[in-house]
Amino acid sequence: MSEIRFCDVGKRFGDVEVIRGLDLGIEEGEFMVLVGPSGCAKSTTLRMMAGLESISSGDLFIGGRRANDLMPAERNFSMVFQSYALFPNMSVRENLSFGLKLRRTDAATVAGEVARVTEMLGLGNLLDRRPRQLSGGQAQRVALGRAMIRKPDAFLFDEPLSNLDAELRVQMRGEISEMQRKLAATTVYVTHDQVEAMTMGDRIAVMDKGRIKQVGVPTELYERPANTFVAGFIGSPRMNLMPAADLLGDAGPTVDPACRRAGTLGMRPEHVLVGHEAGTVGIGQARVIRMENLGHEMHLHLRNARGRAITARVGSETCGGIAPGVTVPLAFRPEHLHAFDRTTGERLP
Amino acid sequence: MPSAARRFGDASACWFILPCLLALAVTSLYPVGFGLAVSFTNWNWGSQLDYVGMANYADLLADVEFWTVMRNTIVFASAATGVEVALGFYLAVQVDKLAIRTDLLRALIMLPLMVSGIVVALMSKVMFDPFLGIVNHLLGLLGLGPSAFYGAAATAMPSVVAVDVWWQTGFVFIIMLAGLRGLPIDPIDAARVEGAGEFTIFWRIKLPMLRSLLVTVVIIRAIDTLKVFDIVFGTTVGGPGLATEVVQTFVYRTAYSYQQIGKAMATMVLFSLLILAVALSLQMLQRRGEAGR
Numbered sequence: 001m002s003e004i005r006f007c008d009v010g011k012r013f014g015d016v017e018v019i020r021g022l023d024l025g026i027e028e029g030e031f032m033v034l035v036g037p038s039g040c041a042k043s044t045t046l047r048m049m050a051g052l053e054s055i056s057s058g059d060l061f062i063g064g065r066r067a068n069d070l071m072p073a074e075r076n077f078s079m080v081f082q083s084y085a086l087f088p089n090m091s092v093r094e095n096l097s098f099g100l101k102l103r104r105t106d107a108a109t110v111a112g113e114v115a116r117v118t119e120m121l122g123l124g125n126l127l128d129r130r131p132r133q134l135s136g137g138q139a140q141r142v143a144l145g146r147a148m149i150r151k152p153d154a155f156l157f158d159e160p161l162s163n164l165d166a167e168l169r170v171q172m173r174g175e176i177s178e179m180q181r182k183l184a185a186t187t188v189y190v191t192h193d194q195v196e197a198m199t200m201g202d203r204i205a206v207m208d209k210g211r212i213k214q215v216g217v218p219t220e221l222y223e224r225p226a227n228t229f230v231a232g233f234i235g236s237p238r239m240n241l242m243p244a245a246d247l248l249g250d251a252g253p254t255v256d257p258a259c260r261r262a263g264t265l266g267m268r269p270e271h272v273l274v275g276h277e278a279g280t281v282g283i284g285q286a287r288v289i290r291m292e293n294l295g296h297e298m299h300l301h302l303r304n305a306r307g308r309a310i311t312a313r314v315g316s317e318t319c320g321g322i323a324p325g326v327t328v329p330l331a332f333r334p335e336h337l338h339a340f341d342r343t344t345g346e347r348l349p
Numbered sequence: 350m351p352s353a354a355r356r357f358g359d360a361s362a363c364w365f366i367l368p369c370l371l372a373l374a375v376t377s378l379y380p381v382g383f384g385l386a387v388s389f390t391n392w393n394w395g396s397q398l399d400y401v402g403m404a405n406y407a408d409l410l411a412d413v414e415f416w417t418v419m420r421n422t423i424v425f426a427s428a429a430t431g432v433e434v435a436l437g438f439y440l441a442v443q444v445d446k447l448a449i450r451t452d453l454l455r456a457l458i459m460l461p462l463m464v465s466g467i468v469v470a471l472m473s474k475v476m477f478d479p480f481l482g483i484v485n486h487l488l489g490l491l492g493l494g495p496s497a498f499y500g501a502a503a504t505a506m507p508s509v510v511a512v513d514v515w516w517q518t519g520f521v522f523i524i525m526l527a528g529l530r531g532l533p534i535d536p537i538d539a540a541r542v543e544g545a546g547e548f549t550i551f552w553r554i555k556l557p558m559l560r561s562l563l564v565t566v567v568i569i570r571a572i573d574t575l576k577v578f579d580i581v582f583g584t585t586v587g588g589p590g591l592a593t594e595v596v597q598t599f600v601y602r603t604a605y606s607y608q609q610i611g612k613a614m615a616t617m618v619l620f621s622l623l624i625l626a627v628a629l630s631l632q633m634l635q636r637r638g639e640a641g642r
Binding site for chain 2: 047050051052072073077078079081082083084085086087088089098099102103146150156
């Protein structure tokens with residue numbers, strides 16, 4: 001298994017600089033998720049690890065060895081693509097054994113490994129099928145099998161679940177996590193889906209415009225986002241972010257002076273309280289614009305006296321009497337406020 | 350009720366396609382029918398028009414000249430198609446690998462396609478002229494003896510093939526380059542990560558994905574070269590002797606020099622059967638490939 005380390009890595013496509021000063025370390029056996037919006041260069045970062053994209057500046061180390069100029073084959077990584085990338089002219093069996101045969105593995109070992117992976121992923125009755133005869137989930141399993149079969153030093157996943165329906169995505173998410181746990185393999189997983197990132201990764205690197213905005217364990221990213229970008233990106237519904245005066249309203253004097261001085265304040269939707277309780281601070285009235293009922297909880301889309309949109313997440317059972325058009329009092333607990341610098345957007349201590 | 354609607358729909362569809370069917374019948378089926386009918390006569394483009402049954406066919410099949418012409422046509426088509434497809438595909442693979450802009454290179458390779466067959470034939474005739482041509486001059490600089498090219502039986506056919514290759518390789522090149530550029534990148538990247546080298550990627554990943562396109566290109570070039578006329582007519586007119594006589598020039602001579610329209614038509618019928626057989630067998634090959642995938 002391999003440790004992977006980017007040191008001040010940059011990537012240019014012609015005159016366009018897509019990655020600048022990338023510093024990231026992925027420990028041996030770690031499940032690292034790269035998450036960010038479309039176009040943030042997370043896939044380019046993964047492709048640089050795989051050797052499919054050149055590195056314009058800086059260094060990439062794999063297992064302590066400088067790997068900038070290593071061919072993909074020399075890195076001993078496996079990669080699973082969003083499009084599955086199965087070889088269309090080969091059967092499932094041939095797809096699975098492709099890498100082993102390239103390494104001139106003897107036929108008995110190949111057959112044994114194919115049987116092992118087939119059993120692990122439940123591909124037994126699909127071995128003689130061609131990729132076009134497989135469903136999305138089956139194709140993704142074959143792609144996983146092809147990645148697993150030759151015991152690589154690291155697994156690279158490039159948005160592997162994006163083409164699957166919601167139910168299958170949840171199932172495959174579990175299977176990939178399970179596989180990673182069993183094999184204890186270094187894994188780098190690219191996704192734009194923050195739910196995947198939060199549920200799968202040991203650590204998450206949030207990227208935006210070719211730069212890493214924060215690296216940390218999921219709870220750290222959720223509870224202490226380092227900047228407004230991470231605060232807005234991680235969490236669904238997204239964190240309420242707005243100028244301090246607009247969020248606090250008349251409650252300004254009752255909160256910590258540091259928060260009042262902060263340019264931007266953030267509050268998670270589940271921390272927006274409808275109604276006053278002991279120990280909470282009222283932030284005025286807000287009108288209910290829209291309600292989304294998810295069964296176990298309700299998302300209230302509100303507008304406060306300053307015209308700012310606020311989202312609150314409340315239990316369905318606590319919504320009696322609330323309806324679109326109704327005005328409700330809002331409150332919060334001071335410890336749930338997140339304060340960010342007005343100009344840099346960085347978290348204030 | 351649905352079946353009634355379907356019946357009504359079917360009848361409507363027939364009325365809608367009837368004009369097209371009529372146009373097709375007039376423009377395609379009539380000439381074919383007429384040609385077939387004439388092949389059973391001794392029509393001389395004048396008043397002589399007698400039904401002769403299978404006589405034209407019997408004469409042709411017993412005629413050594415006809416078989417020579419058929420053999421020449423097949424030799425020309427096989428050689429030209431083989432070299433054009435191999436060379437065009439090779440050039441496409443090489444250009445596809447280049448990491449620079451290839452617009453000018455592509456335009457240069459495609460340039461001969463813009464020239465008409467007769468102009469190509471005339472240009473080559475001047476260049477291959479045994480006394481004035483630049484090709485013999487260049488061969489002389491290399492210490493190689495002059496060649497008669499179109500003037501000698503041994504070199505006439507290779508010369509005609511070479512001219513067709515120069516003319517039509519660009520077609521194969523541009524189609525195969527488009528195919529290569531249109532291949533999905535992910536399976537190729539996946540093979541690269543799995544450890545495959547460039548040769549393995551080409552042979553085991555790219556070529557199977559291009560198989561269908563390649564067979565189509567072979568079908569197009571095979572049919573086109575079997576129907577060759579302008580290149581041969583503009584360079585050797587089928588000579589010397591019968592060395593480069595192909596079906597089209599043979600039919601031209603039979604029809605316009607000897608006024609044997611019936612025999613010319615019979616030749617075309619037999620030749621059409623040959624083209625049909627070639628097209629069907631190549632198509633079968635393509636279907637078998639697709640079924641295999």
